[in-house]
Amino acid sequence: MQRLEAGPVRSAAGRTYDADPGALLSFDLSRPGRMGVSLPPLDVPETPLPDALRRDELTLPELSQLDVVRYFTRLSQRNWAVDTHFYPLGSCTMKYNPKVNDAMAALPGFADLHPEQDDTTVQGALELMWTLQQWLAEITGMAAVSLVPAAGAHGELSSILLVRAYLDWYEGLPPGEQPPKPRRVLVPDSAHGTNPATAAMAGFAVESIPSDADGNMDLRALESSLKDDTKGRVAAAMVTLPSTLGLFDRNITRIADLLHEHGALLYGDGANMNAMLGQVKPGDLGFDVLHLNLHKTFSTPHGGGGPGAGPICVKEPLAPFLPSPHVRRTERGFERYRPERSIGRIGSFQGNFGVLVRAYAYIRSLGADGLREVSEAAVLNANYIQTRLAEAYRLPYRRRCMHEVVFSGSRQRAHGVRTLDIAKRLIDYGFHPPTIYFPLIVDEALMIEPTETESLETIDAFCDAMLAIAQEAEQSPELLREAPVRAPLRRLDEGTAARKPDLRWRPQRSQEPG
Numbered sequence: 001m002q003r004l005e006a007g008p009v010r011s012a013a014g015r016t017y018d019a020d021p022g023a024l025l026s027f028d029l030s031r032p033g034r035m036g037v038s039l040p041p042l043d044v045p046e047t048p049l050p051d052a053l054r055r056d057e058l059t060l061p062e063l064s065q066l067d068v069v070r071y072f073t074r075l076s077q078r079n080w081a082v083d084t085h086f087y088p089l090g091s092c093t094m095k096y097n098p099k100v101n102d103a104m105a106a107l108p109g110f111a112d113l114h115p116e117q118d119d120t121t122v123q124g125a126l127e128l129m130w131t132l133q134q135w136l137a138e139i140t141g142m143a144a145v146s147l148v149p150a151a152g153a154h155g156e157l158s159s160i161l162l163v164r165a166y167l168d169w170y171e172g173l174p175p176g177e178q179p180p181k182p183r184r185v186l187v188p189d190s191a192h193g194t195n196p197a198t199a200a201m202a203g204f205a206v207e208s209i210p211s212d213a214d215g216n217m218d219l220r221a222l223e224s225s226l227k228d229d230t231k232g233r234v235a236a237a238m239v240t241l242p243s244t245l246g247l248f249d250r251n252i253t254r255i256a257d258l259l260h261e262h263g264a265l266l267y268g269d270g271a272n273m274n275a276m277l278g279q280v281k282p283g284d285l286g287f288d289v290l291h292l293n294l295h296k297t298f299s300t301p302h303g304g305g306g307p308g309a310g311p312i313c314v315k316e317p318l319a320p321f322l323p324s325p326h327v328r329r330t331e332r333g334f335e336r337y338r339p340e341r342s343i344g345r346i347g348s349f350q351g352n353f354g355v356l357v358r359a360y361a362y363i364r365s366l367g368a369d370g371l372r373e374v375s376e377a378a379v380l381n382a383n384y385i386q387t388r389l390a391e392a393y394r395l396p397y398r399r400r401c402m403h404e405v406v407f408s409g410s411r412q413r414a415h416g417v418r419t420l421d422i423a424k425r426l427i428d429y430g431f432h433p434p435t436i437y438f439p440l441i442v443d444e445a446l447m448i449e450p451t452e453t454e455s456l457e458t459i460d461a462f463c464d465a466m467l468a469i470a471q472e473a474e475q476s477p478e479l480l481r482e483a484p485v486r487a488p489l490r491r492l493d494e495g496t497a498a499r500k501p502d503l504r505w506r507p508q509r510s511q512e513p514g
């Protein structure tokens with residue numbers, strides 16, 4: 001089991017040495033006059049920069065080239081990354097993505113394109129996008145796909161704006177006019193948090209539907225909400241499948257039928273598609289519109305606020321409303337165009353092209369059989385963890401999970417240990433903690449997503465650590481409350497760190513002694 005070694009070293013003579021130079025900032029290493037380059041003497045007339053472009057107030061560190069190289073190399077090594085550690089962050093799919101896909105995205109023929117280039121000069125790129133549209137439609141069982149949205153939540157918003165435009169058109173509402181009664185969007189309480197936020201942003205009244213004892217959407221609550229005309233008509237339900245409980249809603253086709261009977265649409269949050277690839281097509285289950293997270297399922301690394309792609313996939317009647325530009329094949333070749341009743345532009349240009357190249361390369365290299373294996377391994381790994389930990393941690397829903405498993409730390413709470421303490425203790429064992437306190441409907445939630453790319457040895461090592469921690473919670477709870485004890489930094493003030501992050505170095509601070 002991997003353990004972090006940190007902290008100062010004490011010599012035999014009793015002097016303390018800092019064995020963690022990575023903790024020093026470039027500003028701390030700075031020495032006046034030191035620099036990274038030495039330029040030859042000037043042999044042309046000196047032309048100073050205009051005063052308007054100069055400022056003196058910036059205090060920049062002065063370092064040699066070697067200092068800079070070491071500084072940034074050390075910084076990069078202080079990261080917790082999926083390239084260095086197991087990273088079981090539920091709902092975030094921190095999986096290993098084959099580097100060949102990055103290499104494809106970096107090919108100069110792709111990376112050096114300009115989005116304003118004429119279509120005739122970027123036929124290869126447009127063909128790639130068109131093909132990806134076809135493949136994602138095939139994988140999801142939908143009729144048409146837009147690659148424009150740049151993130152999952154962006155795909156959600158685009159989908160819901162599209163639902164609104166479709167209903168306006170279907171009901172013959174003149175452009176810009178509001179419906180007579182506000183429209184509602186139903187969101188199960190096991191949905192991803194971005195779903196209700198999206199519906200509210202798009203101007204819908206949001207209504208939460210509770211889960212039943214099995215973790216499915218409560219059908220009776222859904223029916224009564226659909227029938228309740230006093231609150232305005234239901235435009236759609238937004239269902240995350242599998243849900244954030246890591247469960248496949250067994251009533252999903254019944255849910256689709258009920259919505260359709262009431263003239264409402266079924267939107268799917270398909271960000272967890274790595275649980276279903278090649279097993280089932282959301283289109284066949286009755287979804288009308290669905291978004292995918294290419295940066296979770298299809299190779300671009302997830303997290304860190306980096307570029308993503310949240311394509312939306314729709315059934316035929318919704319295709320004319322897709323965002324612009326869409327890519328089509330004509331006799332003249334491939335071209336970008338604005339669909340007939342498009343909701344318009346939802347971002348600049350046509351999305352994050354590099355992410356689309358990675359997805360293309362990923363699908364192409366795995367093929368249909370490979371994609372099916374992805375979902376099999378993702379689900380198998382999560383269920384393996386569920387089985388190994390089910391005696392030590394409370395399982396709120398005792399049924400087979402999908403790509404992630406949600407435990408509750410309520411048993412450990414009885415010993416005065418909170419889920420946060422368990423997460424912090426995992427750092428001492430060399431593991432990134434799983435997602436905690438989400439989903440909100442599970443008390444002391446621990447949401448673990450091993451992903452499909454981890455080996456049995458890694459998963460076993462993680463389970464061993466979790467079992468050891470469960471034992472520690474009973475025998476020495478104070479140890480957990482103090483964790484992490486082996487990390488360079490101990491407990492942060494979580495509230496202040498989240499609400500008032502202090503991420504900038506300021507001269508007066510670092511000049512203060514100690």
Ligand SMILES: Cc1ncc(COP(=O)(O)O)c(C=O)c1O
Nearest residue numbers: 091092151152153192194269271
């Ligand atoms: C189920 C689900 N839906 C939506 C999102 C939002 O995606 P993004 O972070 O790209 O906006 C996520 C994020 O991981 C997710 O897990």
